[in-house]
Amino acid sequence: MVLIFAETWNGAFKKSTFEAVQYGAACAQAQNSEAVAVVLGPCTPPVESLGAHGASKVIHLHGSERFEPSSFAQALSDIARELHVSQIVLSGTSNGKSLAGVLAATSGAAAISNVTALPSSYSPLTVERSAFSSKGIEQCASTAACTVLVLIPNALGLKPGSEATAAFEDRQINWTPKSQVGEAQVASGKIPLPEAERVVSAGRGMKAAENWNLVEELAAVLNAGTACSKPVSDIGWRPHSEHVGQTGIQINPQLYIAIGISGAIQHLAGVSGSKTIVVINNDPDAPFFKAADYGIVGDAFDVLPRLTAAFKAHLN
Amino acid sequence: MKILVCISHVPDTTAKINFTAGGAALDPNGVQFVINPYDEFGLTKALHLKEKHGGQVTVVTYGDASVEATLRKALAIGADDAVRIDGIPSDPMQVAGELAAYAKGQGFDLIICGQESIDYNGGIVPGALAAILDLPYVNACIGLEVNGRNAELLREIDGGKEQITTLLPVVIGGKKGLVEESELRIPNMRGIMTARSKPLAVTALSGSPALTSANSFTKPAAKAAVQLIDSSNLDELVRRLHEEAKVI
Secondary structure (H helix, E strand, O other): EEEEEOOOOOOOOOHEEEEEHHHHHHHHOOOOOOOOEEEEEEOOOOOHHHHHHHHOEEEEEEEOOOOOHHHHHHHHHHHHHHHOEEEEEEEEHHHOOOOHHHHHHOOOOOOEEOOOOOOOEOOOEEEEEEEEEOEEEEEEOOOOOEEEEEEEEOOOOOOOOOOOEEEEEEOOOOOOOOOEEEEEEEEEOOOOHHHEEEEEOOHHHOOHHHHHHHHHHHHHHOOOOOEEEEHHHHHHHEEEEEEEOOOOEEEOOEEEEOOOOOOOHHHHHHHOOOOOOEEEEOOOHHHHHHOOOEEEEEEEHHHHHHHHHHHHHHOO | OOOEEEOOEEOOOOOOEEEOHHOEEEOOOOOOOEOOOOHHHHHHHHHHHHHHHEEEEEEEEEEEEHHHHHHHHHHHHOOOOHHHHHHOOOOOOHHHHHHHHHHHOOOOOEEEOOOOOOOOOOOOOHHHHHOOOOOOOEEEEEEEEOOOOOEEEEEEOOEOOOOOEEOOOOOEEEEOOOOHHOOOOOOOHHHHHHHOOOOOEEOOOOOOOOOEEEHHHHHHHOOOOOOOOOOOOOOHHHHHHOOOOOOO
């Protein structure tokens, strides 16, 4: 049996949740087994809709309002024991990462994070993962009876769902949180970076904070998240929460457009999981061009408005 | 306050990564090793807390004798004592088990880890350590204040942050924001001299088993050369993103 942590935010499934369900269902199918998704806390859409991505059953646990790693790990671990599951699948969102180690220890499971592909073997469980900040690929094998697999969001891609619905069961359980989760501040109307399929990012080449409207206009046309380089967040032109790179946020979008970013190795460490990288820089020797798929040598203030218009024309 | 800072000894960010023959392991030749950057923020935060509340900062790592240079650097930055768990780690649950075996019963008020190490990028150890010790865990921690036995923490979440309160002891997976980059400390000569006489204990393994192993490591395929597109022909970029890359 394969268990999936079906994460919600504000009572709705995250896109990464569907990816995790799809992954868990593929694992289950390869082992002639079943994929069971677990929803913890309030959930507005019908939980049986996870059947569309391959869950055969959904267990909905009630009584908890907010994510807290210890109590969520205990609840999932109890179900993992009851169902004798061999894999527990999570997406490596911020909550998934918070949960992974706690869950593995609580369940007596092994843990493999940064997973980038379906297992190549189930006996022993062997799976590819990314290491050394995307500079290495590891084939990792588990000898444990149960293994927690943490997926890199966006790395596997989401196939369209079917019309299927899953069986479901509601359960009321006792929660045992070890910490109290208080107020959350989330930028409204913004796409959270780790799950953005497209990201438009800019660096010091933008010259001033007030020029960011050009970046935001391009992002709006592409329905992309906005990000920035470390120097830009250090100067305070943009919030820290937009800093992508080694000490900031790591992202794996389908499309990453970098404007006026030179491409320091610390920056690349956070974005090299991107499928396609476009670099726009007025310096033809900017190191980022070496890591890019497509490059434009040009001035951001000249290129950006025209690029926004070109995308707009295409997408219409 | 008794604070434990768990440190990883990792290749410098700018290091070229190569693997030994057959992809068995990281090839350490020519690689400069440093304190894991996430841990460095945590170590500095520990020193700030000690300066404010008094107490003791212990650094611990799990590795062979080659990691002692990194522990000495942590002592030079200001930790009071260091512990090396003598062995070669290969799995996050094994590392968490060994760290827990060391920390158990020592009365630490706070255990600070980095949210992940920049070598194997596991991010598993801190949470597993917390669970084994039956302590609360706060990952991606970007703020921490202590009042008596109460800890107030800030955690980064997707697209924002949230406040968390808990009682000490607590285990955190920290990152930039615990302190700012400008607050990181570079060891000075006096620090380096006094580090030589600070205690560095070596403890034996407790026998925590490895549950995973690396079959092989490879380098990702080299990226094809960049396709430069003339800035006067942006429609061509859009076309290629649509037709070749299939991302729009």
